[in-house]
Amino acid sequence: MTLLGKRLARPDALDKVTGAARYPADIVRDDMLRLKVVFAQRAHARILSIDTAEALAVPGVVAVLTARDVPYNRYGLVEEDQPVLCDGVVRYWGDKVALVVAENVRAAELGAQCVRVAYEDLPAVTDARAGMARDAQRVHAGRADNVLKHVRIRKGDVERAFASAHVVLEGEFETSWQEHAYLQPDAGVAYYEDGTLVVETAGQWLHEDRKQLAKMLGLAPEEVAVRYAKIGGAFGGREDLSVQTLLALATWKLQRPTAIVWSREESIVGHHKRHPFWIRAKWGAARDGRIVAAQTELIADGGAYASTSAEVLKGATLFATSTYEIENVASDGYAVYTNNVPSGAFRGFGAPQAHFAAECMVTRLAHALDLDPVEIRRRNVYREGSIEPTQHPLPAGVSAAAVLERCVEEARARMHYGMPDLRPRTHLRRGVGIASGIKNVGYSFGFPEQATATVELFGEREIERAIVRVGAADVGQGAHAALRQIAAETLGLPPHAVRMITDDSARAPDAGSASASRLTLMGGRAVKDAADAAKAKFPGPDAKATVQFRPPATTALDPQTTAGRPNYSYGYVSQAVEVEVDTRTGQIRILKIVSAHDVGRAIDEQLVEGQIEGCLAQAVGYVLTEHLQLRDGKILTPHFSTYLLPTTLDMPTEVYPVLLELADPNGPFGARGVAEMPLVPFAGAVANAIYAATGAWVTQLPMTPERVLAALSASAQLVPHERPRDPVMPLDQHR
């Protein structure tokens, strides 16, 4: 073992910092036709007519495509309910109604302004909870109601457990949308090459994109090739198709190369977001701190189309109890169609929302029982063999307790944790909050999970070099570097002797999606196994092997008992966050973060730390500053001047990523995923820190200064030196 954990120079680093790297907008050529979308710009309406005559008369406009031009006009990752171009009805502001194709950008823009669409507005559903009502306006006509998905999980008997619990607490929580805000807005090109329709963009899963595009055009998958240019971030935001369908359609229709580059605003309006959730939780514990029951209702705004709502909801409902073994669980999740922007995949995939509620509830229980918030976690945290809410033992390799202990140790060393605050009392209060989390690595609930790689070896007597083919997206996280490192380590080669072929669905086999923190585990394992298999044939005329790795099978939940094995691997995380609350302005400053992770095995420590630090910046934005505001379905904050990403100065100078290496049984060299984990418990950790500082509970995300001030006024007392008591606990339930 020589390369594992090594901080290697990234092969793509130089090009990226010098600007030589080519992102999708950089591969646009002058001879390509340019596309411009005509967006609906209303929440819900019937299309009465589309008049394209005036647009077609604009010099340079070649065509105006509408629903009629799309061979199969339904797509979606999970459920095909989204039209490529709207047919008869528009269901959200960013719905695409027509596509103008022109010789240049100006003509395309002018043409788009000249497409005349007559609408008859329909009542819009803009609130998920109201949208659940039987008599609510339907977002999709013909459905019995707007509930897109209901997920039910039952274990034990919560009612009985509440009746005998020593303390029972209830709480309500609300989270908001989050925009992926990847640096590179959606863009791409399409063209024909030797009879194959090539779509070159940025995405997260080559082969899935290809499947959906081929289906839209009624082609065989082999007739379409999807290629990725350099990808400027994804975070789940490129799981759904956005501009790819438009490029494929226009090039197929007109048999000419096409290009599209979305502005930031088009990107924010046009692609999906993280789900806003409303969560009601009721938790009960015994006198000794054992959590005996948790009952949770989660309602998610799914927006106008299904996207991955059903899967996000499964995750959120499963993680409603965070990383604690609780005997009695009843969780009901609902994803609801509305006429808001669609919600879908975003780093954490439902886990951050669910953990926000759960991690606050656990801390509240601790205070109600006079227990230390860490102690109550220690007494309930998952251990090897613990039973999940879905009634089966967790997959082997449960490291939640070790991660928690390590986090607490670091917090004691690096923060004012466990020490009395001796500073004079001013309007600035400091506190440390601790929270834990769990998130699946890989696809869940019975999905046929797999990753395939091909390794080919060259050399006389010794292996001199290798070619690795693995269709895996490097969205900026460094997947290609990590996969190369795994191959080099397995083969005993220097990394530069391994050539990676990764970005073309026609030349690299399917390693699955760059999501669910899965590529290092899944893609890495496929590469490792293929490298081992090729090595076994070396030296020989055909030292080449293709291996498909399949992890232990997961299952859907039994519809009656709700039992099942939802996942084959988990990442475990604990965080300590120190905050300073300005009690007069409600402004929160995050002073220090400890983020402890079991990564199984760090393939490259620097890449792992990069994932943790980058993810924490996204988490700080999620919790404090990023406030996507909608009114009547319209996004009011479609620019970075109003949708506020945290700046360098908003990040604490002290961020401590802590890596534990407790092997996952399936991962290559024991590696697990890490990419999403820092977002999972962060909101809970900040809420707990604010409580420790002030005695106030902030239950809404983002925690804007107004909301913090409101929480401060609502909390009866502001005495930080006193042992905090739970201020909202109903007295009658405290026996």
Added chain:
Amino acid sequence: MQRLPPFSYEPARSVAEAVALLSKYGADAMPVSGGTDLYANMKQRLFAPKVLVGLRPIRALRFIAYDDARGLEIGALATVRDLAESEIVVARYPALARAASSISTPQLRAMGTVGGNLCLDTRCNYYNQNLDWRAALGFCLKNGADICRVATGSRTCLAVNASDLAPVLQAFGATVHLAGAGGERTLDIAQFFTDDGRNALARDAREILVKIALPPAQPGTRSAYRKLRQRASFDFPLLGVASVVRLDAGGVCRDARVVLNALGPRPVEALEAAQCLIGTRLEPEALAVAADAAYKVGKPMENAGTTLAYRKRMLRVFTRRTLEDVAGAGAPA
């Protein structure tokens, strides 16, 4: 992609040339200095001048000079960064340096000029949006329609002056020097701004701002500036509070000014708040009374980030903190 509308660019090499070009093109032309505000607004189609008269080549207007008799003179083309880093400004007019260093980001401070900052277009949530957005929600007074979306009864536009420098310069009693076809004229900075966000500057379209002058720093003068914003960098002020006081040798306040900004089209001088300070030794009680007085005069509207109620509430807190800074008891940040 947001793109600039077509325009032609006419560089001016001297003040006289700039004025001549502006006179020649009349309503079709606008001056541009750093362009950090102007180009962004043009991309949103807030206006589309046919000609831009470039002032950057006028090297002579990029200066900061101090003289004990004349005071501080700032050329309109001095950059915000020049101001933030000027030793004399840091030493004698610290609030001005602090306000300058709080403006947006290092890149924009390097490009943006002091003249451009004082001539910033007023801002409003209903106005600083692209054309589609404004068309979808309906135009307003500042866009040529006949209604203000923020205050439907208002006959004038209430968009805010979001300059960080303006309130500080006003608190220091600055004068602005304008050059036009008929020569130069000088205005008290308070008269440079108007009450209507549509036409918020008392500047003829053919004039340019050439210089800002501040009286010499008197012994015992102290100054401070605080700004409310959502992030630690980048953002326009949601509220700005500037204060300049002069203490005599015995520590008694003899002169005071408190200026609030980002509330409406012009900086608001909190006269009563200042009055509450004069004759005191800036004791905490005096500061509290003054902060209350400032709270009463500031009237934010629902047209910037966060909520009206929050900005109103912060008026007292930020005034108090600014005054604590000048009293020397200010808590950091």
